[in-house]
Amino acid sequence: MSLKPVHFTFKPVVLTAVLIIACFAAMAEKPFQDTIPVTDSLKYPIHDRYGDRFTNPGRSSLDLRTPINITDSIIYDPTTRQYFIIEKIGTKYYRKPTYLTFDEFMAIQARKQEREYFQKRSNILNNLNRKLVRPKMNAYNNLFNRIFGAGPDGTPKVEIRPQGDVNIIAGYQGQNIKNPALPERARKNGGFDFDMNANLSVIANIGDKLKLPINYNTLANFNFENQLKLDYAGTNDEILKRLEAGNISFASKGTLIPGAQQLFGIKTQLQFGKLFVTAAIANQQSSRQSLGLQGGATNTYFEFKANDYEENRHFLLAQFFRENFKNAMKDLPRVNSLVQILRLEVWVTNRNGSTTETRDVVGLMDLGERNPFNPSIQSQTNLAFPFNDANNLYRNIINDPSSRNSSQVTTKLASLGLRAVQDFEKTFARKLLAYNDYQFNPQIGYLS
Numbered sequence: 001m002s003l004k005p006v007h008f009t010f011k012p013v014v015l016t017a018v019l020i021i022a023c024f025a026a027m028a029e030k031p032f033q034d035t036i037p038v039t040d041s042l043k044y045p046i047h048d049r050y051g052d053r054f055t056n057p058g059r060s061s062l063d064l065r066t067p068i069n070i071t072d073s074i075i076y077d078p079t080t081r082q083y084f085i086i087e088k089i090g091t092k093y094y095r096k097p098t099y100l101t102f103d104e105f106m107a108i109q110a111r112k113q114e115r116e117y118f119q120k121r122s123n124i125l126n127n128l129n130r131k132l133v134r135p136k137m138n139a140y141n142n143l144f145n146r147i148f149g150a151g152p153d154g155t156p157k158v159e160i161r162p163q164g165d166v167n168i169i170a171g172y173q174g175q176n177i178k179n180p181a182l183p184e185r186a187r188k189n190g191g192f193d194f195d196m197n198a199n200l201s202v203i204a205n206i207g208d209k210l211k212l213p214i215n216y217n218t219l220a221n222f223n224f225e226n227q228l229k230l231d232y233a234g235t236n237d238e239i240l241k242r243l244e245a246g247n248i249s250f251a252s253k254g255t256l257i258p259g260a261q262q263l264f265g266i267k268t269q270l271q272f273g274k275l276f277v278t279a280a281i282a283n284q285q286s287s288r289q290s291l292g293l294q295g296g297a298t299n300t301y302f303e304f305k306a307n308d309y310e311e312n313r314h315f316l317l318a319q320f321f322r323e324n325f326k327n328a329m330k331d332l333p334r335v336n337s338l339v340q341i342l343r344l345e346v347w348v349t350n351r352n353g354s355t356t357e358t359r360d361v362v363g364l365m366d367l368g369e370r371n372p373f374n375p376s377i378q379s380q381t382n383l384a385f386p387f388n389d390a391n392n393l394y395r396n397i398i399n400d401p402s403s404r405n406s407s408q409v410t411t412k413l414a415s416l417g418l419r420a421v422q423d424f425e426k427t428f429a430r431k432l433l434a435y436n437d438y439q440f441n442p443q444i445g446y447l448s
Contacts, residue, residue: 044062046062046063046064051098052072052085052087052095052098053072053085053087054074054085054100054108055085055098055100055108069089069090070087070088070089070094071087071088071089072085072086072087072088073085073086074086081101081102082099082100082101082102083099083100083101083102083105084097084098084099085097085098085099085100145207147207147209148206148207148208148209148210149207149208149209149210149235150207150208157205157206157207157208158205158206158207159204159205159206160202160203160204160205161202161203161204162200162201162202163200163201163202163203164198164199164200164201165198165199166196166197166198166199166200167196167197167198168194168195168196169193169194169195169196170192170193170194170195171192171193172190172191172192172193173190173191173193174188174189174190174191175188175189175190176188196218197218197219198216198217198218199216199217199218199219200214200215200216200217201214201215201216202214202215209232209233209234209235210230210231210232211230211231211232211233212229212230212231213227213229213231214227214228214229215227215228216228227246227247228246228247229244229245229246229247229248230243230244230245230246231243231244232244239270239271239272240268240269240270241269241270241271241276242267242268242269243266243267243268243269244266244267244268245265245266245267246264247262247263247264248263248264248265248266248267248280248282249262249263250263250267250280250282262284262285262286263280263282263283263284263285264282264283264285265280265281265282265283266280266281266282267279267280267281267282268280313448314446314447314448315446315447316445316446316447317341317386317440317445317446317447318368318369318386318445319369319386320339320384320385320386320445321444321445321446324337325444325446328443328444329444335443335444337443337444337445339385339443339445340442340443341440341442341443341445342442344434344440344447345431346431346432346437346438346440346447347361347363347429347430347431347432348429348430348432349427349428349429349430350427350428350429350430352430354430356430357430357431358428358429358430358431359428359429360406360426360427360428360429361426361427361428361429362409362413362424362425362426363424363425363426363427364393364397364418364423364424365422365423365424366391366393366423367388367393367394368386368387368388368390368391368394369386369390369391370384370386370390370391393416396416397412397413397416400412409426410426
């Protein structure tokens with residue numbers, strides 16, 4: 001018996017598949033003991049981007065920041081109208097440069113700005129719709145007692161006792177006149193009548209330090225009858241001895257400067273060792289007046305300033321303007337005047353302590369007048385235009401150099417027969433600014 005050899009022919013693809021199957025079968029029967037599976041140990045893996053930073057801006061908040069030695073830049077080529085995105089580490093390229101066309105770059109920028117705009121709107125809406133978080137306030141006995149004091153039994157005490165009444169009157173008041181001569185709409189008229197009066201009194205005590213005496217009446221004759229006050233009194237070992245707010249009084253221990261009553265403001269009393277400080281910031285709501293009786297008559301002294309009579313003071317500049325005022329104003333809006341004032345300076349007594357545009361001045365009564373004013377004459381005729389040489393007063397003053405001396409001018413004017421206050425006045429004056437402090441009419445000749 002003879003055996004014939006048998007030949008097996010396998011194609012390469014079939015042989016490869018057989019070998020792979022055999023390998024997996026062997027691994028299933030006996031796995032490799034020293035093989036460790038490779039996995040990412042991070043809970044949130046870090047993924048590298050595949051494009052440039054401009055077109056792939058996605059980045060997780062857990063990723064590390066880009067090192068400072070990596071620089072990126074965008075360069076525009078006006079010839080090709082392309083934007084080249086370059087990333088380098090020092091002088092070497094970190095990634096392969098990429099480019100964008102002009103339209104692609106503008107489209108990315110538009111999407112970026114649109115995303116930022118809606119993000120801002122969303123943040124604003126979230127802030128507006130967010131509820132305010134109010135912290136809880138806990139009041140403890142020790143803190144309350146230190147600030148406001150405790151009651152007689154040592155526990156915090158808040159006592160508020162309101163008293164009073166509120167009267168409200170509401171109704172309709174109308175009338176119907178049956179008069180045929182009147183139109184139909186004019187026969188009936190009326191309106192809603194409403195009135196309210198309140199009289200409120202509150203006595204509030206918070207602890208034994210803070211008191212709130214309040215008294216308010218809408219029918220009170222005087223404003224100081226309505227009392228609104230906060231009174232805080234400290235203990236002997238506290239710096240703040242007393243704090244008053246509302247209707248307060250400021251008493252003075254001396255008789256030279258009397259204290260002011262009926263003040264509305266804030267008053268505090270402090271103690272620093274042996275130093276006591278009392279300060280008040282308030283608005284005075286009353287004034288003190290004295291009345292003297294002598295021989296059955298009442299003598300009352302009043303002091304008024306010339307600029308306290310009215311809000312807008314008007315002065316005629318000369319006798320010429322006084323006598324021709326009615327004639328100049330009779331044909332309004334046309335002014336009948338033959339003069340035109342080109343330049344004017346106004347000086348007033350320096351009462352506010354200004355240091356600019358100030359000097360000693362002497363005001364003369366009849367300077368530049370042809371006929372010195374006589375109160376007994378109601379009307380003067382043949383009045384000429386005012387000028388310095390209308391009388392000899394101006395020349396007599398300027399011819400003597402002592403008239404320019406502040407300490408000798410009063411003696412000089414008295415030697416000319418002039419009386420102080422009636423004929424002249426020497427004072428320290430300041431110059432007024434035109435169109436801010438005064439106005440004048442150049443044709444009629446009056447100053448406001």
